[in-house]
Amino acid sequence: MANLVQRTLEETFLLFYRTARRAYHPIRNWIGAGALCMFIAMTAAVIHVFPLSNWDMFAYTAAVLEPEIPETVELHSQSYAFVKDNISDGEYLTLTQDRAYRIRQAEDPDAFRTMLGFYRLKILYLETARVLDRFMDPVQSLRMISLGSVIAVGGLLLVWLARTRTLMYGPVVVALLVGSAFGEAAQLLSPDLYATVFLLLTALFYLEKMDIPAALCLIAAFLVRPDHLAFVGVFFVFAAIYGPGRWSMSISFAVCFAIYFWLTRGADHPGWWIHMWFTHVEYVPTLKDFDPPFSVVTYLQMLVRSTVRSLMSQTWLALLFAEVLFFARCITPSNLDKRARVLLYAVFASICAKYLVFPHYETRFYLPYLMIIGMILLVGWHRKQLGTGETSSSVSSA
DSSP, rough: OOHHHHHHHHHHHHHHHHHHHHGGGGHHHHHHHHHHHHHHHHHHHHHHHHHOTTTHHHHHHHHHHHTTTTTTTHHHHHHHHHHHHHOOOHHHHHHHHSSSSHHHHHHHHHHHHHHGGGTTTTTTHHHHHHHHTTTTTTHHHEEEEEHHHHHHHHHHHHHHHHTTOOOHHHHHHHHHHTTTHHHHHHHHSHHHHHHHHHHEEEEEHHTTHHHHHHHHHHHHHHHHHOGGGHHHHHHHHHHHHHTTTHHHHHHHHHHHHHHHHHHHTTTTTOOHHHHHHHHOOOOOOOTTOOOOOOOOHHHHHHHHHHHHHHHHHSSSHHHHHHHHHHHOOOOOGGSSSSHHHHHHHHHHHHHHHHHHHHHHOOGGGGGGHHHHOOOOHHHHHHHHHHTOOOOOOOGOOO
């Protein structure tokens, strides 16, 4: 009797499985594309209805308004007023009263102004917000950039899958986005997702052998978040070693390097070590006359602390390890297109370099790199399954 029941259950399961597989196979590309589109639409809807609030909203709003309102007290007052109009009373209370640092920033315009050097560097992010500011208030314009970036990232990934005939892997891409903290980056008011758009464009253009557009997008990503200079530099080195895109990547690195020095001086940026200290050691109430001496011990403590926080509350290290393991077990490097190898190696090395230079522990800072690695590996594995051994993103090679 038991054997009869077991056989019946197994045969019933296999019947449903085979039926579902036969129905799925002809429309698998539509299902994959639909899953990705549904996830992007859901994310866009959530961030529009339930955006997250963070203290950076005040600083970015002030940085957008600064050219029009040079006077410190008025700039402080207007920035806090705009943010207050766009968040709930409870959120505003939390962002202005829950710790000594936030209380000081809310009450002291001069102390608040010293913080803007951290934010003025994101010039393309701010200039885009200033263009949108003609039609809405600065907080709404910054949120609109995040919303547009969500849709743009989804569209680019959809194009990448379509160009490589891998639309059936849409659910896998959704899983990569979830593991890369896509939702968090979308909900927060920050330039992370905006930079991700340009970095994904860089990857697509580079794989399509469109080196000049790739270089321009790389410069744009740098102008959104200058800390992507680490990737620009590492990408330039690997392109110089392997050959593809050597001159365009060299020029983009030279341009970004020159702009970086101009930015750090003109934007009154406090400097790398002060920024590190402020982020990882102490939120000092004002940067005026603040100049802690460099300490190797303190730097190592920052690395250890960030690594522990990454392991305890973030996913980027686990996802990166999974991607490296997948590469080692499932991908044959010699079968990868040379451009795919250059991009893959450059992205991985830049994550390591970026972490050593400035150990951010939050996954959202590594979102574009994790997605580029994941897409290259996904396409490479698909090509291997087909027996072609190719990963070029052009349709002609598919």
